[in-house]
Amino acid sequence: MKKVVEGSHAVSEAVRLARVDVISAYPITPQTHIVELLSEYCSDGTLNARFLRVESEHSAMAALIGAASAGVRTFTATSSQGLALMHELLHWAAGARLPIVMAEVNRALAPGWNIWTEQTDSLAQRDTGWIQLYCEDAQEALDTTLQAFRLAETVHLPVMVVLDAFFLSHTYEPVDIPEPEEADRFLPPFQPAFCLDTENPAAFNQLAPPNAYMEMRRSMQDAMESALDVLDAIEDDYERLFGRRYGAVEAVHCDDADIILVTSGTITSTSRLVLRQLREKGEKVGLVKMKAFRPFPFEALRIHTAHAKKLAVIDRNFSFGAGGIFAQEIRSALCNLARRPLVFGYVAGLGGRDVTTDVIEDIYWRTKTSAHPEAESIWIGLHQPAPAA
Amino acid sequence: MTQQAISQTVSPPLIPRSSTTTESNKTGSWRFLKPRYDEKTAPCSAACPAGEDIARVEMLVAQGLFKEAWETILQENPFPAVCGRVCFHPCERACNRGEFDDPIAIHTLERFVADTAMRYDLQADIARRPVQGPRIAVVGSGPSGLAAAYFLARLGYTCDVFESMGEPGGVLRWGIPPYRLPVHVLEWEIDRIRSLGVEIHCNHRVSADFLRQARDRYQAVFIGCGHHRNVDLGIPGEDLDGVAEGLPFLEQVRAGNLPDLSGRVAVLGGGNTAVDVSRCALRLGAKPVIVYRRRRQDMPAFEHEIAMALEEGVELMELWTPLEITPHPDGYRLVLQRMAVASQEGPRAQVRPAAGQTQELVVSKVFKAIGNAPEESWMQPPEGDARTLRLANTALVELHGGPLVVYGGDLAALEKSVTHAVASGKEAAMALDTYCQQGWDAVESRISQCRVGPGPSLSMEMYLGGDRCRRNPHVVVFQEINTDYFLYAPRLAQPRLLKEERVRDFSEIDLKISAALAIREAERCFNCGVCNQCDNCRLFCPDLAVCRDDNPQGRRIDYDYCKGCGVCVVECPRNAMALE
């Protein structure tokens, strides 16, 4: 059934369809719409779940750790400061191998207070052991959320479904919402590999001395490494049932491209427009959309970019003292290849500043006209000239 | 790909999920100090001349195990029903609970236990050896003689008891008034001694020749004839007709031959006999007055007996002594000399006559009760060169050409009391047995191994190698009790006949108590040094290293895990453990 819904509610609908058992959340703009609708669904019986209105994001994640340890399906949503507050428990949830699904609406971190979109909050959690999937539009947000449960429960790792603030979370789009029976066919009830059980008592997560800890970390990495294949298989199923698939990396016109724009989130949509216009002008330009950031899709990225001369990576995020985070990771993914494109790192749209078609086109031409990147990170759209990074 | 197929491509998660017990960690290796069960000696047991295991008796009473409690007493004393009535109970003075609130009513509980056994005619199941060859003669069937026979019988000897009177029991039968000890109680106890195979030959007076002849028939002879000869006052008029001796009067009362008495009656003396005589006289219609040369606190009679006598109406004249007795139309005229305290040194005050102070006392009858001595000289240990071994309550003599003779009871005991007589009989039995088995030289050391605490009380259970052997002789003092585990609770008051009821006849004064009261009283007991299975050690162990076990202790410490923290030792309310 097609419905015009905002991006936040697309996520809410997916959570409803996943028949989640326990939801726990704390209010933060711009995530609130997601849990508000879920709260309504819980209270009117549309969704048979316990909704814990906890006193902090930290407790929201803690509560889900408790719930998921008992072997039920769990969900929360947060943003920015809230995600930062959860940080410790993101490690915990992943280390405990709990298939928690979280919608994370990208928002810039204070100070100063800024509720607009930026990816630094989620990318700063890249080492926590969470799978991170970045969405471009409301439909993808719904589809990815539904898939996230199956992915998490298969590889025993938590999944973060990431959405841009406002551009996605608060934007209404037509979305194809699956019928519950169809969703059930895709997502069977959760069968935990382990859970707290008084019949079979065990202690979870206690002291792991040096002789045991490292193998556990390796087991997490093994799961991460399998996650892309698993996601692929899940998408096969999804496509069969619903006719849609996304891929960990999406490549557009990359086969003959000299310059490839690399984007994530809603900037991808804008870039698609720029791409079409440039192609019409005969420019050999391509587009790579990074959906999966963790696990990092090394293989797909290399295949799609190997023939290009230059990559223009647009980062709506920044790692101080280093650079745009996607650009860094892409550089490191390619550095051992014998033939590799030059990687231009562009930083744009921080704190919700618009990244328009003009900005993206400007990035393309700058890339084309530069023999070499003028800096590690090229900041686009600053009101005053910035010193070279 | 199906979900199942997808799942199979993923390796199972490795997480810190643990269900192996920690029992492979032998935390006992951390231990510096080692707790262990170390049962000690309760002060009451050490103070009991018969060495009764009182702390254990009270534990069993508190648990409602009355038969077991009775049998525990019988290990050490053949007369619980008698001693529960007539013992002067030094145990209660020693009771640690006395420093907390009031001592346990041990005396009353002993009687309760015995009376319960009597009421249900219980048969005791007590340790004894199989009967062996040697025969032993016992002269006198008073408490020491019967106790000696009882313990010897349990040690496997065949005993002949010779009694000059028509019925056995000695002082218990003839010297203690029925209101203190009803005769059926005594007979019940004696019957049990007989049931061990002890032959009591009554109306069989033994002479000095007996010792010489005994050699052929007996391995040894125990002499416990007591003190039956009266001691003279040494004043004019004491031989007057009607100036009577105390003990024969008590015998008369016991025999049911009750003389009519009236008016004032003088009883001369301050011992238990004097008090008993005066109380009997009161019951026969007289107004008795005890004339005693020292003060009340110096009287050898038991204080509680004096108190009851006074309560009943007996008059006490302290610090007066008779100078002469003369006939008087109303009976007798006594001239009494006032005495004054000369010195407080020693256990009793020294007195001297106070010059010029005399008074006259006219009475209808006079009883002399100033003390007794053995009837015949052979009844006492001989002076001279015979090989002699003096123990606490007996004397062993190897007579030339005769059997081994053991003098016991009043003849040799530390104090003249029924319980000391029992102690004497027990000591004699141990000494005789050791002498027969290992010879003269072994006697002292063997007996010293059976001491309850520092002695001189002895334990037959220890002699027979029972559980009590494991006890540490250390006597528990009050400071070693963890009083946090005890609440103040009033001591059981012994119910008694009203004094108006008492003086009417010779009915027993002390009344029975209910089982509920007995249990409540026994629960007050600290059970000093004796494990009463309270389980604090097991309950508080942080390492679950105290386990139930089938051993006599009921539990054991698992040193594989015990870290030696010592909590069990400190939380043992009764000092039945040690940390070393």
Place this chain on the structure above:
Amino acid sequence: MELNVLDRDYMCSGHVGCPGCGAAIAMRFLLKALGEKTMMVIPACCWSIIAGPYPQSTLKVPVLHTAFETGGAVASGLRAALDTKGDTETTVVTWAGDGGTFDIGFQALSGAVERNEDFIYVCYDNEAYMNTGVQRSSSTPYGAWTTTTPGQEWKRLRKKNIVEALVAHRIPYAATASIAFPEDLVRKVQKAKSIKGSRFLHIYASCPTGWRIPSEMSIKIARMAVQTNIFPLYEVENGVRYTINYMPKGYLVREYFKLQGRFKHLTDDDLEQIQEMVNEDWELLLRKAGVAMSAAGTVA
């Protein structure tokens, strides 16, 4: 104590608690009272270590070890999950130290009990961060030495009154208990088990290592804390109904303090001042319980 409780244990030997550990004793009693249908949530505390390293567990019930400040929240989520599974039989218990309760875990605890989450929160209180080497917490009592209140910098601030803070949330049941009073402790745990909603137990658990006392005094000291009114035994129902379970007989706090190395620097004047504080707290409690002062053994 009832024999069936005495004889059942859900804890094994071989755990790595210090000799005489009050927290180990407290856990034993708790599980005796609760039985096998119990799930434990244990945030960072001594028990994170005592329970044994992977792959061991000294407890015979499921245990969820969790982060320091999450005791209230994790239990909330666990309870919610069991509810959705239809498991109403299992009791969820958070077992936290004083740091995890008074300090870092206070927010999650307050949040959980405000929501009246259906679980028992037990704080076993050893009055400092013992597992990390005796650092002061807001539970550390006035007068105490710790490694972060050394020398003349000994703690000159009062211990937070955690029970009253919880009572202020009007939870169905809040109570104090002591390892030295096992029957009272077991009764309270069983009572808590029978009640729905948030229940809080504050268990006094002595720490020989951190308090500088001989290990064998562990229970004795805990008992003295009650006898001196330093740690009164009481329970509060629905935030208003106070019941004092133990009326002390007027022991002086001095006796309790002088046995412990952590207080050895205190002067007579300090001790007098502390006695006054204890009296004041006790009188306040009596007023709340509606007990006449004269009947209740305040030490002059």
